[in-house]
Amino acid sequence: MKALVFIVSRLYRDRSAFLGALIILALVVVALAAPLLVSHPDAAWAMNPQVRLRPPGGEFLFGTDRMGGDIYARVIYGARITLTIAVVAVGVSLLIGVPVGLVAGFYGHWLGEVLMRVSDIFLAVPQIVLAIAIALTLGPSIENVILALSLTYWPWFTRLVYAETQSLKNEVFIEAAMALGVPPWRIIVTHILPNVASPIIVRTSIGMGFTILTAAALGFLGLGAPPPAPEWGRMISESREHLPDAWWYALAPGLAIFLVVMGFNLLGDGLRDILDPRIRRAQHGRG
Amino acid sequence: MAAADILAVRDLAVAFASDAGLAQVLDRVNLTIRRGEVMGLVGESGCGKSTLARAVLGVLPENAARIGGGRVMFDGEDLLRIGPEEMSDRVRGRRITFIPQDPYGSFNPLFSVGDQVMEIMRWKSKRRPEGERGYPRARRAADRAEAIELLRQVQIPEPEAALSKLPHEFSGGQRQRLMIAMALLPQPDLIIADEPTTALDVTIQAQILRLLRKLVKGRGISVLFTTHDMGTAHEICDRITVLYAGQEMETAPVDAFFVRPAHQYTARLLDSLPNPDREIREIGGEIPRLIDPPQGCRFHPRCAAATDICRSQRPDERAVAAGHVVRCHHPHEGARHAA
Amino acid sequence: MPTVAGLVAIVFVVSHIIPSDPAALVAGEAATPEQIAAVRKKLGFDQPMHVQLGAYFWKLMQGDMGNSLFTTRPVWDDLSGRLPATIELTLAAMAVSTLVGVPLGVVAALRRNTWLDHAVRVITVGGLAVASFWLAILLQLLFSMELGWAPLNARLQGFPPPAVTGLLTIDALIAGNLGVLGKALAHLALPTITLAVPGLATLVRFTRAGVLDVLQSGFVQYQRAMGIPWRVIVWKYVLRNALVSTVTQIGLLFGILLAGAVVVETVFDWPGIGNYAFNAIFSSDYNAIVGFTLWAGTVFILVNLLVDLAHSAIDPREARS
Numbered sequence: 001m002k003a004l005v006f007i008v009s010r011l012y013r014d015r016s017a018f019l020g021a022l023i024i025l026a027l028v029v030v031a032l033a034a035p036l037l038v039s040h041p042d043a044a045w046a047m048n049p050q051v052r053l054r055p056p057g058g059e060f061l062f063g064t065d066r067m068g069g070d071i072y073a074r075v076i077y078g079a080r081i082t083l084t085i086a087v088v089a090v091g092v093s094l095l096i097g098v099p100v101g102l103v104a105g106f107y108g109h110w111l112g113e114v115l116m117r118v119s120d121i122f123l124a125v126p127q128i129v130l131a132i133a134i135a136l137t138l139g140p141s142i143e144n145v146i147l148a149l150s151l152t153y154w155p156w157f158t159r160l161v162y163a164e165t166q167s168l169k170n171e172v173f174i175e176a177a178m179a180l181g182v183p184p185w186r187i188i189v190t191h192i193l194p195n196v197a198s199p200i201i202v203r204t205s206i207g208m209g210f211t212i213l214t215a216a217a218l219g220f221l222g223l224g225a226p227p228p229a230p231e232w233g234r235m236i237s238e239s240r241e242h243l244p245d246a247w248w249y250a251l252a253p254g255l256a257i258f259l260v261v262m263g264f265n266l267l268g269d270g271l272r273d274i275l276d277p278r279i280r281r282a283q284h285g286r287g
Numbered sequence: 288m289a290a291a292d293i294l295a296v297r298d299l300a301v302a303f304a305s306d307a308g309l310a311q312v313l314d315r316v317n318l319t320i321r322r323g324e325v326m327g328l329v330g331e332s333g334c335g336k337s338t339l340a341r342a343v344l345g346v347l348p349e350n351a352a353r354i355g356g357g358r359v360m361f362d363g364e365d366l367l368r369i370g371p372e373e374m375s376d377r378v379r380g381r382r383i384t385f386i387p388q389d390p391y392g393s394f395n396p397l398f399s400v401g402d403q404v405m406e407i408m409r410w411k412s413k414r415r416p417e418g419e420r421g422y423p424r425a426r427r428a429a430d431r432a433e434a435i436e437l438l439r440q441v442q443i444p445e446p447e448a449a450l451s452k453l454p455h456e457f458s459g460g461q462r463q464r465l466m467i468a469m470a471l472l473p474q475p476d477l478i479i480a481d482e483p484t485t486a487l488d489v490t491i492q493a494q495i496l497r498l499l500r501k502l503v504k505g506r507g508i509s510v511l512f513t514t515h516d517m518g519t520a521h522e523i524c525d526r527i528t529v530l531y532a533g534q535e536m537e538t539a540p541v542d543a544f545f546v547r548p549a550h551q552y553t554a555r556l557l558d559s560l561p562n563p564d565r566e567i568r569e570i571g572g573e574i575p576r577l578i579d580p581p582q583g584c585r586f587h588p589r590c591a592a593a594t595d596i597c598r599s600q601r602p603d604e605r606a607v608a609a610g611h612v613v614r615c616h617h618p619h620e621g622a623r624h625a626a
Numbered sequence: 627m628p629t630v631a632g633l634v635a636i637v638f639v640v641s642h643i644i645p646s647d648p649a650a651l652v653a654g655e656a657a658t659p660e661q662i663a664a665v666r667k668k669l670g671f672d673q674p675m676h677v678q679l680g681a682y683f684w685k686l687m688q689g690d691m692g693n694s695l696f697t698t699r700p701v702w703d704d705l706s707g708r709l710p711a712t713i714e715l716t717l718a719a720m721a722v723s724t725l726v727g728v729p730l731g732v733v734a735a736l737r738r739n740t741w742l743d744h745a746v747r748v749i750t751v752g753g754l755a756v757a758s759f760w761l762a763i764l765l766q767l768l769f770s771m772e773l774g775w776a777p778l779n780a781r782l783q784g785f786p787p788p789a790v791t792g793l794l795t796i797d798a799l800i801a802g803n804l805g806v807l808g809k810a811l812a813h814l815a816l817p818t819i820t821l822a823v824p825g826l827a828t829l830v831r832f833t834r835a836g837v838l839d840v841l842q843s844g845f846v847q848y849q850r851a852m853g854i855p856w857r858v859i860v861w862k863y864v865l866r867n868a869l870v871s872t873v874t875q876i877g878l879l880f881g882i883l884l885a886g887a888v889v890v891e892t893v894f895d896w897p898g899i900g901n902y903a904f905n906a907i908f909s910s911d912y913n914a915i916v917g918f919t920l921w922a923g924t925v926f927i928l929v930n931l932l933v934d935l936a937h938s939a940i941d942p943r944e945a946r947s
Contacts, residue, residue, distance in 0.1 A: 016747075117632070118632070121632040124926055124927070126882070126884050126922065129884075129885060129888060129919065132904075132907050133907060133915060136908070136910075209755065216759075217757065220757075220759045221889070221904065236759060236763065239763065240763065240893075243763070243766070243767060244771035250760060253760075254763070257760065258755050258760070261756075261757075262752065262754075262755035265751060265755055266751060346851050374853075375850075375855070375856070376853065378853070379850075379851065380851075380852035380853030380854065381853060384852060385851040385852055392844030393844045394848075395849075395867065396845075396941075397866050397867055397870075397940065397941055397942060399942070407854070410853070410855065410858075411852070411853065455943060469852070
């Protein structure tokens with residue numbers, strides 16, 4: 001609790017991190033309150049061909065799309081999809097990646113070796129390539145995008161936790177606990193986990209931004225939620241056939257992606273400065 | 288300042304900005320160095336020795352340090368009135384050179400020792416005409432020969448081969464010998480040596496000190512030598528000024544300093560040294576916080592002889608013998624009490 | 627190498643459980659079930675997975691990546707035919723990121739907390755947050771459709787200069803044909819910018835942090851105390867130290883660019899390997915997918931080797947140990 005108060009008060013002082021937190025807060029509020037922000041509940045799905053491709057202004061704040069859908073309403077509801085994908089995918093990655101990293105880092109030997117080899121394989125190819133392959137295998141749906149992103153993002157957490165755990169393992173207080181006969185799982189939970197929490201938190205925030213970008217790219221490539229769903233990446237993709245006349249088509253969804261990803265990145269950077277002053281020093285290594 | 292003085296620091300005040308407030312690191316400090324002498328500046332960690340050394344060089348951290356007043360007269364010229372560009376070009380590395388405390392971190396690990404020695408020669412060699420941009424081959428060859436000769440004098444084995452080696456291929460002692468050579472190469476008037484032996488093994492310290500003293504005396508170069516170690520100061524210095532919490536307390540020739548200290552602080556400092564004949568006596572009390580320093584003489588809270596005037600007024604300089612000056616309202620007279 | 631083998635195995639398995647039936651695709655719409663079964667048998671799809679995988683590795687060791695189901699040509703030929711386009715684009719993006727990113731990072735560090743540093747920070751934060759396909763559309767809207775400065779799509783076609791390297795810009799330069807060079811560059815400009823932006827932002831951040839770190843070190847303070855000109859300290863000594871960590875980033879950057887190429891080549895219809903991979907994925911073209919993954923993994927590992935070499939060029943301590 002005290003730690004939380006500390007973090008929040010420091011965030012308040014760091015203007016850009018605070019801005020990031022505000023953007024994320026806005027995203028959450030928009031996602032939760034979406035029905036209150038649009039004129040009628042079906043606005044995001046309604047098709048009115050008679051008003052298709054209307055420029056912004058008047059009734060339609062951000063214009064309308066090729067089906068006559070209200071881009072404003074679709075962007076608002078798109079926040080729900082984006083937030084769900086990011087939270088669940090990063091959450092699952094955490095649930096896989098952190099325990100694997102802890103076990104590999106703490107026990108080492110052949111088990112750690114094998115686990116790290118497997119995660120290396122995943123890291124050898126750009127995440128989006130693997131995610132495309134997996135999403136395609138499973139078919140286009142939100143659930144499958146989440147699965148594809150989770151299956152390809154967890155190794156980042158494993159790497160991070162593995163490296164931290166390995167260096168912690170040689171610390172005196174861990175060696176002392178082992179010498180006292182404290183069971184390994186207790187050492188992991190009470191001594192190691194709290195010490196790797198900071199880099200995990202930072203990575204989580206940056207990973208959210210990264211995941212949102214990748215998810216949008218999948219949507220753009222046609223691998224995300226199927227058509228009527230108001231998915232930001234797909235909306236941008238649809239716009240390409242109507243350029244340059246419908247210049248507004250891609251504007252709002254692209255801006256939404258930009259703002260949200262920037263929010264998570266700013267917050268992540270701010271948290272890094274607050275929680276982990278070592279990161280700056282670590283880069284000094286060879287200097 | 289007298290013509291016999293190469294450096295005269297007068298009433299120099301320096302403060303550092305920090306989150307907690309403004310720290311008064313130097314409070315109207317005076318210091319004089321005569322031509323050709325090794326001047327010791329001694330005091331505990333945090334007393335302001337390094338700040339004074341950096342102020343003379345003009346390399347205080349720009350964002351934090353504030354010079355509150357005073358003068359730094361060097362060969363008749365106030366260094367505080369020279370712009371940063373000119374200071375770097377004309378004074379630093381040319382007329383005043385520097386030997387750092389840490390011979391490990393002061394070499395760039397990615398460049399050969401020769402690169403780094405010749406970089407100094409390129410810009411600071413006596414052969415360089417004013418404003419020369421390139422580095423003509425003839426001058427380079429002459430500079431290189433001079434560097435090799437000096438490396439020989441600081442007893443670096445195989446000096447020519449040494450130039451092509453990387454810093455990490457030398458021991459700490461050898462690196463400090465290289466640093467001494469680099470400080471001598473521009474033929475300066477003054478060398479500022481900031482705790483140059485602190486990072487070295489005790490056995491090597493004495494060799495380096497003797498070498499440095501021999502080389503500067505042979506060339507008539509003055510030295511400002513800061514140290515927290517009384518033994519080191521005794522070994523190399525001609526005169527010593529002692530600094531406490533940003534105020535100079537006493538200045539004396541080295542013998543008088545150790546035998547007849549006139550300031551309470553000096554006496555207590557010497558008593559705190561290990562001595563086979565008696566127990567170590569601690570000074571007692573704590574070093575004051577510089578953000579809210581004691582008024583008057585900053586040593587008064589720890590001084591047994593302190594009176595009301597010590598708490599309100601900083602003492603003026605008072606000569607107790609020829610060349611022996613103390614800033615104390617109640618100076619000690621006579622020889623140091625036999626322990 | 628074991629990493630690449632493992633990668634191939636994973637992608638192989640994943641791509642082979644794609645629910646669509648490629649045999650039916652290959653056999654054509656009018657094919658009878660018997661014909662489809664015959665195609666399946668001919669392509670080996672009736673075998674168990676591990677047998678298929680073993681056969682693939684066996685052929686791979688003989689330099690055969692199989693045929694593309696879609697183009698029916700050997701995957702190796704497809705990939706090598708499209709390689710120059712991707713290399714040209716990726717190298718151009720890499721050059722832009724490095725040549726703009728590194729100096730910008732140094733300057734931001736030197737002018738820390740000035741308006742310039744803040745401006746650079748805004749650019750980098752934005753560069754990392756912008757979706758490349760959206761940026762591509764914005765650039766197309768502005769420079770192709772509105773201003774008409776750059777062609778909308780694709781690589782320069784027709785009248786190629788005599789192929790030497792396969793890179794149109796370089797070949798045009800070799801042939802001394804400035805007209806073609808100009809056109810090739812115009813076609814290259816927007817995809818390059820789009821691809822370069824995230825990498826550029828990453829490099830700026832790392833260089834800035836690296837330079838700030840090195841500026842604190844003892845040898846910088848020493849050289850300053852010895853009156854070495856500040857520009858010499860910064861651009862000769864500090865930069866080299868900062869580059870040690872930046873070089874690692876340039877290696878990682880290649881991964882970012884490779885991933886970005888799949889999307890950017892698709893948006894700009896650039897006839898490179900990324901575009902090929904995207905089409906392969908959509909036509910369930912197993913051999914092409916696995917071949918692309920193999921290629922990407924190998925390139926990634928080769929680049930990391932190059933990074934190690936670059937390290938020893940910058941850091942003489944490594945070369946001597």
